[in-house]
Amino acid sequence: xxxxxxxxxxxxxxxxxxxxDRVLNARGNVxxxxxxxxxxxxxxxxxxxxxHAANLSRGRIYHFRFLLPGGDHSFFRxxxxxxxxxxxxxxxDRIRFSLTEVPTLDSDALARALEELPRDCDAVAVVATExxxxxxxxxxxxxxxxxxxxxxxxxxxxxxxxxxxIDNIIAGRTAGRLMRIAHMARPATDPGLIxxxxxxxxxxxxxxxxxxxxxxxxxxxxxxxxxxxxxxRHDLMRQRVTAAxxxxxxxxxxxxxxxxxxxxxxxxxxxxxxxxxxxMHDLTPTTRAGLESxxxxxxxxxxxxxxxxxxxxxxxxxxxxxxxxxxxxxxxxTIYVKDNLPAALPLTAPAPLAAxxxx
Amino acid sequence: xxxxxxxxxxxxxxxxxxxxDRVLNARGNVxxxxxxxxxxxxxxxxxxxxxHAANLSRGRIYHFRFLLPGGDHSFFRxxxxxxxxxxxxxxxDRIRFSLTEVPTLDSDALARALEELPRDCDAVAVVATExxxxxxxxxxxxxxxxxxxxxxxxxxxxxxxxxxxIDNIIAGRTAGRLMRIAHMARPATDPGLIxxxxxxxxxxxxxxxxxxxxxxxxxxxxxxxxxxxxxxRHDLMRQRVTAAxxxxxxxxxxxxxxxxxxxxxxxxxxxxxxxxxxxMHDLTPTTRAGLESxxxxxxxxxxxxxxxxxxxxxxxxxxxxxxxxxxxxxxxxTIYVKDNLPAALPLTAPAPLAAxxxx
DNA sequence: GAGGGAATGATATACGTCAATCATTTTCTG
DNA sequence: CAGAAAATGATTGACGTATATCATTCCCTC
Numbered sequence: 001x002x003x004x005x006x007x008x009x010x011x012x013x014x015x016x017x018x019x020x021d022r023v024l025n026a027r028g029n030v031x032x033x034x035x036x037x038x039x040x041x042x043x044x045x046x047x048x049x050x051x052h053a054a055n056l057s058r059g060r061i062y063h064f065r066f067l068l069p070g071g072d073h074s075f076f077r078x079x080x081x082x083x084x085x086x087x088x089x090x091x092x093d094r095i096r097f098s099l100t101e102v103p104t105l106d107s108d109a110l111a112r113a114l115e116e117l118p119r120d121c122d123a124v125a126v127v128a129t130e131x132x133x134x135x136x137x138x139x140x141x142x143x144x145x146x147x148x149x150x151x152x153x154x155x156x157x158x159x160x161x162x163x164x165x166i167d168n169i170i171a172g173r174t175a176g177r178l179m180r181i182a183h184m185a186r187p188a189t190d191p192g193l194i195x196x197x198x199x200x201x202x203x204x205x206x207x208x209x210x211x212x213x214x215x216x217x218x219x220x221x222x223x224x225x226x227x228x229x230x231x232x233r234h235d236l237m238r239q240r241v242t243a244a245x246x247x248x249x250x251x252x253x254x255x256x257x258x259x260x261x262x263x264x265x266x267x268x269x270x271x272x273x274x275x276x277x278x279x280m281h282d283l284t285p286t287t288r289a290g291l292e293s294x295x296x297x298x299x300x301x302x303x304x305x306x307x308x309x310x311x312x313x314x315x316x317x318x319x320x321x322x323x324x325x326x327x328x329x330x331x332x333x334t335i336y337v338k339d340n341l342p343a344a345l346p347l348t349a350p351a352p353l354a355a356x357x358x359x
Numbered sequence: 360x361x362x363x364x365x366x367x368x369x370x371x372x373x374x375x376x377x378x379x380d381r382v383l384n385a386r387g388n389v390x391x392x393x394x395x396x397x398x399x400x401x402x403x404x405x406x407x408x409x410x411h412a413a414n415l416s417r418g419r420i421y422h423f424r425f426l427l428p429g430g431d432h433s434f435f436r437x438x439x440x441x442x443x444x445x446x447x448x449x450x451x452d453r454i455r456f457s458l459t460e461v462p463t464l465d466s467d468a469l470a471r472a473l474e475e476l477p478r479d480c481d482a483v484a485v486v487a488t489e490x491x492x493x494x495x496x497x498x499x500x501x502x503x504x505x506x507x508x509x510x511x512x513x514x515x516x517x518x519x520x521x522x523x524x525i526d527n528i529i530a531g532r533t534a535g536r537l538m539r540i541a542h543m544a545r546p547a548t549d550p551g552l553i554x555x556x557x558x559x560x561x562x563x564x565x566x567x568x569x570x571x572x573x574x575x576x577x578x579x580x581x582x583x584x585x586x587x588x589x590x591x592r593h594d595l596m597r598q599r600v601t602a603a604x605x606x607x608x609x610x611x612x613x614x615x616x617x618x619x620x621x622x623x624x625x626x627x628x629x630x631x632x633x634x635x636x637x638x639m640h641d642l643t644p645t646t647r648a649g650l651e652s653x654x655x656x657x658x659x660x661x662x663x664x665x666x667x668x669x670x671x672x673x674x675x676x677x678x679x680x681x682x683x684x685x686x687x688x689x690x691x692x693t694i695y696v697k698d699n700l701p702a703a704l705p706l707t708a709p710a711p712l713a714a715x716x717x718x
Numbered sequence: 719g720a721g722g723g724a725a726t727g728a729t730a731t732a733c734g735t736c737a738a739t740c741a742t743t744t745t746c747t748g
Numbered sequence: 749c750a751g752a753a754a755a756t757g758a759t760t761g762a763c764g765t766a767t768a769t770c771a772t773t774c775c776c777t778c
Contacts (some may be wrong), residue, residue: 056732057733
């Protein structure tokens with residue numbers, strides 16, 4: 001009862017191995033009748049090509065390229081580290097990675113990087129924004145049979161092969177929901193004031209989050225103040241949020257949509273008396289410390305490591321022409337509170353392997 | 360710059376392929392000097408055995424056995440479905456699964472199943488409870504070089520090879536934290552009453568969750584009432600929780616620790632006026648509907664599909680004698696609210712493959 | 719029914735490893 | 749130093765597929 005091989009298929013179809021191979025690999029010069037008989041045999045035997053044997057024979061090594069924003073923002077650093085981690089895990093699967101850093105928030109630089117990308121790879125993953133030039137570059141890659149997976153931020157849906165990342169409107173809605181929960185016991189006469197803090201209004205993901213939060217808070221009674229813009233910078237965060245708190249002392253909730261949270265935590269630490277309910281994005285050393293110290297109440301995370309792992313699974317499936325992996329492993333915004341932070345410890349120590357011992 | 364093969368290693372070590380093979384596969388009859396030179400060559404060349412070629416040569420097919428509770432509890436059904444899903448995904452990796460259903464909550468039956476388990480597999484995954492007989496059975500399997508991975512519930516940590524699942528104390532703490540957040544705006548004179556509902560006090564996971572919640576709520580002002588025990592049954596849930604609500608109308612929060620939530624949702628739907636803040640466990644059709652309708656405020660989930668996927672990764676790594684996979688993909692209790700529910704839709708439709716087209 | 723192109727079969731080599739055999743060389747022991 | 753034991757080298761046939769070559773057979777057309 002072992003798995004059928006192509007030999008078995010050929011025998012069952014009453015043709016030679018060579019013909020079965022010609023059908024399987026679409027080499028042409030096969031009579032329609034033979035093609036049908038081979039496909040029929042594949043069907044009835046439940047034949048599946050042994051990918052590992054095939055790749056071994058071809059000497060194939062997968063090559064996946066990542067185009068990720070550089071710079072020292074914690075989130076992108078985490079993404080890049082996740083790529084390194086996957087690289088060492090997947091070497092065994094004959095997968096090679098290339099990681100190119102692109103200037104952050106520079107859509108022309110990204111477009112150029114995509115245009116100049118060497119066509120020597122099996123798939124590309126890129127943190128995209130939606131501009132015509134970038135869309136054109138992605139379409140060109142697709143035309144060259146290099147599927148493009150968008151990561152974190154999406155491009156036009158009909159061009160890229162798949163998007164792996166959270167929906168930022170949903171992330172914003174989730175934050176809004178937590179705000180409602182934190183405010184639900186307040187008296188109707190004082191439902192609460194919520195201050196959103198944003199990196200830039202031009203950033204699509206930030207706008208989406210704000211929009212999502214607003215949608216959930218509408219009609220809840222809580223008033224959403226005008227967003228403070230801080231350019232993802234700690235210093236501007238300190239300045240402008242301090243000013244906002246001075247102007248509106250009754251603020252009962254803060255939703256920090258982008259980065260620069262170190263500045264916000266400094267401010268929170270100095271507040272005496274009741275602190276507002278605070279939600280931040282992305283689990284970084286800073287936000288984690290904020291949760292642990294109790295200055296931050298919730299962090300909404302997109303699990304960069306899992307995102308990269310899923311992206312690699314998707315790219316592999318695309319390269320093999322297989323179905324895309326289980327959507328149940330899809331990325332949804334994760335809520336971290338003080339108590340469900342992931343451990344920084346390994347699962348369990350591996351059993352030591354004696355020298356020369358074979359698995 | 361292709362990957363070095365064992366031939367390359369042999370050449371570099373100045374020995375024949377046969378000797379290098381004898382070292383790599385610990386076949387014995389090799390001089391210590393040769394062993395050293397080969398290991399040295401492996402080191403300097405960075406040689407890694409090509410697992411796929413090796414398995415092809417051996418004709419090896421991995422065989423993993425799952426021992427999962429049967430019955431129609433949604434959570435265990437989800438676990439079993441996840442195994443089926445992995446089975447079809449991993450067939451390509453030459454992994455075969457066997458799934459045995461064991462009576463729920465019957466530790467003797469589980470122990471027997473473990474004792475009688477055919478020794479024809481490469482690893483076992485089991486939803487374990489901690490009894491001496493089960494521990495002994497697991498130890499026996501380990502002694503027979505069959506690593507055992509515990510799932511959902513752990514056994515003695517020094518016997519099993521790895522545990523894949525959430526920490527239920529942490530899950531309980533997370534629920535407690537959400538309760539605190541939902542109650543944080545209440546006046547000090549009326550901090551709130553919280554009703555825990557439990558399946559059975561004898562269930563370790565339920566006890567742990569309750570303990571975790573209690574730890575976080577201690578000192579918060581909210582009073583944790585005595586737990587109502589409902590045996591994970593809808594009918595008892597309806598009866599006893601109705602009674603509890605009648606007796607203590609001021610209940611402001613309900614923490615349902617186990618199953619039987621269909622009964623609870625029936626009750627909640629009938630409440631007119633302000634409803635208590637409700638937390639349940641495990642995303643099932645029932646709890647999902649509860650979230651969507653607004654009767655339930657939060658669900659704490661352990662992501663069974665991901666849990667199974669991680670367990671398979673772990674078993675594969677154990678079977679290959681490799682390091683265990685990235686702990687960053689570890690399982691932490693996930694908080695679902697109305698707005699961050701996972702989509703039931705696929706990631707993206709796969710590109711259609713022309714007849715006979717080769718990937 | 720001959721000629722020509724299309725279709726098919728037979729066969730070989732390679733991919734990297736495992737597992738085995740057999741001949742040969744080295745090392746050890748008394 | 750002989751003889752035995754240990755170590756090594758050389759080689760071979762799997763595993764399932766890819767890819768290529770060459771000879772043969774089939775079918776269509778004129």
